[in-house]
Amino acid sequence: MNRREFVAVPAAALAGSMFAAAPEIPWQRKIRRVGQLNMTEHDPVALDVEAWAEYWASLKVDAVLVSVTGILAFYQTKVPFHRKGKYLGNRDFFGECCAAAKKRGLHVIARMSPDLNWADAVAAHPEWFQRDAEGRTMALGEDPRLFRTCMFTTYMTDYMPAIMREVNSLYDIDGLFTNAWPPLGHLPVCYCNECRRLPASGSLPYWEKFNERTVYLWKLYDAIAKEKKPANFYFANLGGGIRSSANLVQLGELCEWFQCDNQGRGGEGSPIWGCALQGRVCNAVQKGKMATNVTGAWSTGPIRWRNVDKSIPEARMWMNETVASGMAPYHHIIGGETGMGEDRRSLEPAREFFLWTAKHDPQFTNKRSIASIGVVMGQRTHLFYRPPGDVSMPDSMNGLYYALLEGRFLFDFVHEEKLGAEDLRKYTALVLPNIALLSDGQCEQLRAFVRAGGSLLATFETSLYTERNEPRADFGLADVFGIRRAGAVVGTNGNAYSARLERRHPILDGFTDTNIIAGAEYRVPVQSSSAPVLTVVPGFVAYPPELAYPEPSHTNEPAAVIREAGSSRLVYFPGDVERTMWRAGHTDLSRLLQNSIRWISHGRQPVTVEGDGFVELFAWETEAGFAVHVLNYTNPAAHRGLIRKFYPIGPQKVAFELPTGRRVSRVTLLRAGVDVPFQVAGRTVRLVIPRVTDYEVAALYSA
Ligand SMILES: [Zn+2]
Numbered sequence: 001m002n003r004r005e006f007v008a009v010p011a012a013a014l015a016g017s018m019f020a021a022a023p024e025i026p027w028q029r030k031i032r033r034v035g036q037l038n039m040t041e042h043d044p045v046a047l048d049v050e051a052w053a054e055y056w057a058s059l060k061v062d063a064v065l066v067s068v069t070g071i072l073a074f075y076q077t078k079v080p081f082h083r084k085g086k087y088l089g090n091r092d093f094f095g096e097c098c099a100a101a102k103k104r105g106l107h108v109i110a111r112m113s114p115d116l117n118w119a120d121a122v123a124a125h126p127e128w129f130q131r132d133a134e135g136r137t138m139a140l141g142e143d144p145r146l147f148r149t150c151m152f153t154t155y156m157t158d159y160m161p162a163i164m165r166e167v168n169s170l171y172d173i174d175g176l177f178t179n180a181w182p183p184l185g186h187l188p189v190c191y192c193n194e195c196r197r198l199p200a201s202g203s204l205p206y207w208e209k210f211n212e213r214t215v216y217l218w219k220l221y222d223a224i225a226k227e228k229k230p231a232n233f234y235f236a237n238l239g240g241g242i243r244s245s246a247n248l249v250q251l252g253e254l255c256e257w258f259q260c261d262n263q264g265r266g267g268e269g270s271p272i273w274g275c276a277l278q279g280r281v282c283n284a285v286q287k288g289k290m291a292t293n294v295t296g297a298w299s300t301g302p303i304r305w306r307n308v309d310k311s312i313p314e315a316r317m318w319m320n321e322t323v324a325s326g327m328a329p330y331h332h333i334i335g336g337e338t339g340m341g342e343d344r345r346s347l348e349p350a351r352e353f354f355l356w357t358a359k360h361d362p363q364f365t366n367k368r369s370i371a372s373i374g375v376v377m378g379q380r381t382h383l384f385y386r387p388p389g390d391v392s393m394p395d396s397m398n399g400l401y402y403a404l405l406e407g408r409f410l411f412d413f414v415h416e417e418k419l420g421a422e423d424l425r426k427y428t429a430l431v432l433p434n435i436a437l438l439s440d441g442q443c444e445q446l447r448a449f450v451r452a453g454g455s456l457l458a459t460f461e462t463s464l465y466t467e468r469n470e471p472r473a474d475f476g477l478a479d480v481f482g483i484r485r486a487g488a489v490v491g492t493n494g495n496a497y498s499a500r501l502e503r504r505h506p507i508l509d510g511f512t513d514t515n516i517i518a519g520a521e522y523r524v525p526v527q528s529s530s531a532p533v534l535t536v537v538p539g540f541v542a543y544p545p546e547l548a549y550p551e552p553s554h555t556n557e558p559a560a561v562i563r564e565a566g567s568s569r570l571v572y573f574p575g576d577v578e579r580t581m582w583r584a585g586h587t588d589l590s591r592l593l594q595n596s597i598r599w600i601s602h603g604r605q606p607v608t609v610e611g612d613g614f615v616e617l618f619a620w621e622t623e624a625g626f627a628v629h630v631l632n633y634t635n636p637a638a639h640r641g642l643i644r645k646f647y648p649i650g651p652q653k654v655a656f657e658l659p660t661g662r663r664v665s666r667v668t669l670l671r672a673g674v675d676v677p678f679q680v681a682g683r684t685v686r687l688v689i690p691r692v693t694d695y696e697v698a699a700l701y702s703a
Contacts, residue, residue, distance in 0.1 A: 044093040114149060114151075259291075297310065369618070370621060373411040447477075455567075481572040530562070558574065665702065
């Protein structure tokens with residue numbers, strides 16, 4: 001067939017002939033539920049393998065993770081230094097688990113941990129291990145019999161591949177997984193011989209080497225997985241939300257399954273939305289491929305109990321968030337002895353949740369997120385930028401996130417490396433929450449977005465640094481916002497600056513009976529040619545009150561800069577308003593952010609949900625039609641994430657703008673299990689969700 005004939009053949013004919021053997025959707029993209037019992041050394045004598053497999057089959061999981069590991073072997077390994085657990089005896093524990101799962105039609109992922117090994121390995125292979133600045137090996141703080149291995153050494157290219165190939169040769173597995181590598185949320189600090197040749201750890205050049213090595217090992221392990229059979233694959237522990245250590249765009253291209261090790265709330269002050277935020281990160285880089293969030297049944301948080309379950313409502317909300325944000329739920333219990341024996345409280349609730357999702361798989365199989373607002377996540381900013389003050393950076397995103405939730409906005413995360421015209425086509429507005437590091441190219445992409453009619457909101461030091469973390473003399477986006485930097489960052493001594501209302505504007509709606517509102521903790525002094533709607537009232541001491549007054553009380557320094565160009569609307573805040581909002585909780589700042597986001601998006605959203613309560617919203621086009629997800633965070637412990645019980649909220653009015661040519665035949669509330677009436681006017685479907693306890697999904701069935 002020449003080219004002309006090829007072009008003339010109808011697609012349907014091609015599908016039936018030469019493309020008949022085209023590969024179908026890879027199996028791992030069809031996974032809807034995953035289970036894992038994290039095996040302890042004791043499990044070969046403590047776990048009932050048949051009961052274990054039966055439990056996971058009863059949850060309708062598509063895959064289970066089974067421990068190989070690398071620290072302790074769960075089978076009769078011949079790889080040197082792969083130490084057999086002391087309760088293993090002559091058993092082939094991994095093999096028995098694998099067979100029991102396979103008998104029930106479950107995929108088996110072989111789970112390894114390349115991060116630690118024992119003193120005999122240190123003696124024979126000192127080159128495998130991390131070293132501190134004095135050249136000493138680094139023992140694990142909690143168990144000094146174990147030592148940290150280094151990812152830049154032959155441990156990762158000799159020892160781990162030997163285990164992977166041995167497991168491939170012995171068992172009918174479907175994939176390989178590494179736990180505890182790559183590291184989450186921080187970059188390794190190591191002074192071994194290999195690492196001494198690298199740029200200083202924590203630096204941007206080091207990060208590039210770290211990413212190169214991560215991609216190299218990922219491809220190596222994936223090739224080993226495929227030696228078993230072509231449909232097999234390798235994946236690793238990811239997660240870390242917006243602070244992930246590895247370049248997520250690079251890994252998003254590579255990885256078939258984004259496994260988020262985000263098992264529950266972390267340390268003090270982890271808000272309730274940690275899992276939904278993680279889902280948004282996955283969506284920004286995964287383009288619809290498989291993502292799971294590992295929900296630990298065990299007690300996560302600043303004080304941990306691996307053997308005692310966390311509160312059931314807390315685990316439930318984490319699973320709700322997993323599904324609402326587009327990931328597959330993953331139930332994780334530790335040890336047969338504890339997780340299936342001593343504390344059994346999570347077993348039935350997880351089964352109930354999983355079986356509920358299984359009843360509605362097409363409604364949870366998403367095609368695309370429906371949102372017209374994008375929030376730029378700056379991975380380089382989060383890794384390398386240091387904000388003023390002794391405060392960790394996530395506050396900035398937490399503050400903005402909180403305001404977006406309070407304002408009930410639908411939004412996606414957009415990775416800084418995905419700002420091309422095609423990536424941004426669906427968005428009418430982008431928010432840049434102090435995205436300090438932006439390259440000239442990224443600034444140009446944002447400029448093009450504005451030229452094409454897109455709107456921007458940016459705060460504080462956005463674009464004041466290059467992608468190499470080098471300070472710029474002026475903002476990379478100075479021309480876009482019509483601003484010029486007029487001095488160094490100003491902080492707070494006692495009383496933070498406030499902002500004077502100069503003229504009426506929609507971003508100031510709702511501020512009545514006052515001439516001033518709260519400013520921020522830090523600000524970049526700027527100049528602007530336009531007449532400001534808000535000006536800076538300088539800070540002063542908070543004590544003594546005799547001196548607690550502004551001098552001067554009126555300046556021309558903008559506290560907000562607003563522009564319009566065609567349909568493009570631009571707002572720049574010189575203050576770190578969203579971070580201050582998170583730290584101070586001041587309602588002025590949340591109102592200001594919400595008003596501004598509403599204004600730049602022209603007050604239009606494809607889906608709105610009105611009602612009382614503090615909620616997080618997602619809307620999806622699904623295999624079955626469309627779905628609106630409402631997560632009810634109305635809870636006294638929302639900001640600490642420790643959910644003890646739920647507080648139901650009343651009617652939620654949904655207005656859903658359908659894409660052209662689509663109709664809705666039925667609306668079902670999946671949690672309540674009832675159909676509800678709906679009205680259609682033009683392209684807008686309206687319905688009411690009468691009550692939301694913890695979570696509700698309004699499924700719109702559409703032809
Ligand atoms: Zn090293």
